Amino acid sequence: MIKLALKDWYTAHTQNLPSRIESLKGRLSALDQKGEEENLSEAELVELHGVMSDIHSLSRLNASICW
Template sequence: MLKCWKDVPGYNLFVRDKWNSFQVDGWGGYVLKEKLKMIKAELSGWHRDHTQNLPSRIDKLKGRLSVLDEKGEEENLSEEELAELHGVTYDIHSLSRLQASISWQQSRSLWLKEGDANSKYFHS
């Protein structure tokens, strides 16, 4: 589980609904283990759906921001365009932060699994 997922709208509801929908029989520890395995598989698919193509989504938003900026330099923007400008700026910021967080957490996870070039030296 990545910490940044909690910032994505709908994450808590998704996890709660999936967790409650799983029906597993057995003693408590077995039920917990099986539910965690099932939720892991569901979260993998959810992650692909909600964080796929972040760079291209950011690039599209930057293109729209550029269009609005150019239009704003030529003439005054309407209230709707100003609201869209603020919304696009907010979306770019939040998606960029999400992408950076995902990249950092995944690289940290890989480093913990595989170690680095110095691991053999210090652990031998």
């Protein structure tokens, strides 16, 4: 039972990493563009840092899987 649950978790969290990374890069680009035009709100700055962190984490995970 635990093995099946772990397998399901692994599949859910590692499938389609490149598209998840690209989606985050799109959001990062949108926030970056908005930041060039006007000041970002505190919530947007927090989101920006979170998106950057998520991209880094997912990229490392994807690299370790592909290795």
